[in-house]
Amino acid sequence: MLLFGMETLSIVALLHGPDRPGLVARVAGWIFEKGGNILHADQHRDAEENVFFQRVEWSQPGRAADAHQTAASFKTMAELELDMVCRTTVSDERVRVGVLVSRVPHCLQDLVFRFRRGEMRGELACVVSNHPELRQFCESVNLPFHHVDVQADRKSEAEETQLAIFKRHRVDLIVLARYMQILNAHFLTAAGIPIINIHHSFLPAFAGSRPYHQAYARGVKIIGATAHYVTAALDQGPIIAQDVARISHRHAVKDLIRKGQDLEQGVFAQAVRWHLEERVLVYKNKTVVFD
């Protein structure tokens, strides 16, 4: 969606590929030649893998159409000349976010208010839930709400309905704000867009269900939450953000749940924010986060 016609736009490029001398110089030189001014540039070399990663953000004076043309040209140059995988976005593009949620409301509510107070790029497009409870909240904040019942024996059908809703809302990113169903591998491929999940443990510890009960049983002194991209392997996708909090023997499972909720919503929002600001590169089941 185009927001501005006349303002100076900025472009973000995320690129990675085989390292070689001169990459930083070529990228910076290309931008300078096109009249851009670099606002931020951050790069990383994986010395073991010999891979170069970069996030570069620059202001591009001129009309919006020109900025989009420049972004496309950059991508072509990066791919053909530098042998990089490259993704570009222009600041007048707004990512549309679809939410999958069950009954626990805090991650959704927290996210909604962060969007409202201008803390997040992009926009919330719709909420899809396998339970009806959060309809009222969504309607009170004018967010389209769709209840899609998920029966164990008709899960594929429900997932088709969910996908159709997200397509209708032209969603670019799906976030699971404490969605208590495992998605079929088919959903992931059919969606074709990134999916971010919040898991209520410090992964890889306590993957799977009821992680706070697991943590209580093991007697750990610190609990955590993990936001990650969803892959076909449950709770094993690339980790974007994690946070932790101290607990003691005084905390029962219900205290872990309460303390964990603050972690979950904070980590979840941070991962979504970083994604929306084009700060996350995935490489070999790990992330590079240019924060």
Add this chain to the structure above:
Amino acid sequence: MLLFGMETLSIVALLHGPDRPGLVARVAGWIFEKGGNILHADQHRDAEENVFFQRVEWSQPGRAADAHQTAASFKTMAELELDMVCRTTVSDERVRVGVLVSRVPHCLQDLVFRFRRGEMRGELACVVSNHPELRQFCESVNLPFHHVDVQADRKSEAEETQLAIFKRHRVDLIVLARYMQILNAHFLTAAGIPIINIHHSFLPAFAGSRPYHQAYARGVKIIGATAHYVTAALDQGPIIAQDVARISHRHAVKDLIRKGQDLEQGVFAQAVRWHLEERVLVYKNKTVVFD
């Protein structure tokens, strides 16, 4: 070992057993009747298990011998009348600590200087290592050092030698300050005293060997260290203390190791301090830490 003859001593009792009304009153009343004054008292009820835990510390005026007699009487009362498991210590007793270490020095060095600056109760009795490298350091701080070579095919023999050394030094607690050998189950039972280990990961994540390499491979954003009592199940004993630090894609394995060392020595020292101050109760593979 007796340190003082005439000063007012204090007694610490750690007790746990089936909860029932009146326990706090009985303990406090008993101490009051014997002329003691409670300095600290902390209790915990496990509501699920209906177990009562308490740490109570009181000053006991009179001669040292009387304090020891009072401590013994308390233990008898707690066991027979209150049906508690009870352990008491008097402030003129100094726990003697034996150290097992390999080559990595930081946990040992840090511990030594904490003892020296008066931060820890008890005293370091001796160091046993399967490598000779740390002899010079130990000698520079007047700490008896014993090199016991551990050959894979003669491990039991080496462990007998280690145990004999610890017995000779009248050790009450063994601490593994980055000791890179797995102890046989026989060692644990033959020693008959608590053993504290520092593991360089946030357990239960990354148990076993090379945890920093495992953490790097998984792409976690936070690393940790865990101090726990050693049991026959590797890295699965009751956790005493944990701490964590943030990392990013910029950190190679060697950076994880460096950052982890600060965690390890801090967590290790804290666990040893809590143990020496009689703050840790073990119950069903978990700890209650009265900090």
Add this chain to the structure above:
Amino acid sequence: MLLFGMETLSIVALLHGPDRPGLVARVAGWIFEKGGNILHADQHRDAEENVFFQRVEWSQPGRAADAHQTAASFKTMAELELDMVCRTTVSDERVRVGVLVSRVPHCLQDLVFRFRRGEMRGELACVVSNHPELRQFCESVNLPFHHVDVQADRKSEAEETQLAIFKRHRVDLIVLARYMQILNAHFLTAAGIPIINIHHSFLPAFAGSRPYHQAYARGVKIIGATAHYVTAALDQGPIIAQDVARISHRHAVKDLIRKGQDLEQGVFAQAVRWHLEERVLVYKNKTVVFD
């Protein structure tokens, strides 16, 4: 307000006064004699001041009226016999919370949702604001909203109106959820109930206005938030809770504000929760928090 008639109620007593031997025994013995069972008991001795602090919570079987009678008797005993300052509450009493807020919504919104998901004792009674912006949110969650304009030259008058509203709603606690006006000393004494404020800095650093701008100018590497009881001395009341977050040179003032909001709402909610759970004792401009 009475909630239950027949269930077993619990009583919390908070007491402090000159230390002397036998206090713990007397309190525990008294409760045992009255048929109560201690659920939690936590005490603290200030060795310098020789002051004893205790929070004791016990279940008191019988009718609600009996529990209230027992609580009153305990208070009398503690005051007359033990020379303590004592406050008791019974679990069927619900503290009513009044909110003062200006325009920044996050602390209010976060607090509302915590009450809704059952994380907080007591209940939100009403919101009073010197701006109209938050009316819609309050109405969407069925929370009475009152707009009281505060003109610089008619502040006392406005404060009288605010006080009248809080009295009408029978408020027991006032919380300032980012209220950007300094309250007159008269307000504090006329209110006669505790007032909790959230200050957006790590007090005592950066007291007064625009603390994030001050922090940015000083170049600190960590920012914080502080919840404290309000006293006549601005930002100098007893501190209840604090939290911090790391920043770097990359963070502009607007980033500090965004990161700080998470701190503010977390610290604010924790302080209000502790207060509502009767965990906070004020003594000589400091707090004892039995968490």
Add this chain to the structure above:
Amino acid sequence: MLLFGMETLSIVALLHGPDRPGLVARVAGWIFEKGGNILHADQHRDAEENVFFQRVEWSQPGRAADAHQTAASFKTMAELELDMVCRTTVSDERVRVGVLVSRVPHCLQDLVFRFRRGEMRGELACVVSNHPELRQFCESVNLPFHHVDVQADRKSEAEETQLAIFKRHRVDLIVLARYMQILNAHFLTAAGIPIINIHHSFLPAFAGSRPYHQAYARGVKIIGATAHYVTAALDQGPIIAQDVARISHRHAVKDLIRKGQDLEQGVFAQAVRWHLEERVLVYKNKTVVFD
């Protein structure tokens, strides 16, 4: 000091000055032309001040003498062509560190062992103390120790002696490892090299003496430590690193001191490490830390 003759050396340049388009391109292009390969590059724009900051590290194949020549040429280019303030170092240069310390040993001891285990660049050159207590430790680790008595009425004289010792040891950086004397402004100018201090509070809170006593009196819930460059204004120099730890009403001043020591040595070592790795730029009493 030159360490290697034949290996590939790396060069670090730290530069800052007025921002303008093309800076990143020019720097990267220049390095590429000279045959260098950028290992890390990190830049920052202060949007308010319109200042550009950069740290760039590149490998420079060829002989050591050539690398030094290239570093000098880069500096000339950055200053004359780009109007930057620029500082360069080659990886065969080792910064020599002089320590000022009083009696409290932990920061010194911790630093010594970090150097020993290869965690720090550069080398410890000597220790100067106004007390004799730490002589034995220094000698046990083969570190030259100089006792310079500092009498209140003859401080300038003592400072001349200290400066002479540091000059004799060709020191490039002075670190105050808990040095409990205020340095005269003359010392700072006469030394002509950076000086890093560790202050045992979360500055700007509790500047001056006895900060843990101040923190205890104020009743804060978090304590901290701050490493900063020393300037003529006491405790007001540019902050390099800070860290914090939670405390409660249970902690007496001596507990704050003990817990604070861990903070102090960690923050101190981190600031010194960053300085030695050429990661710190000072600008207008603030630091840019390229970590």
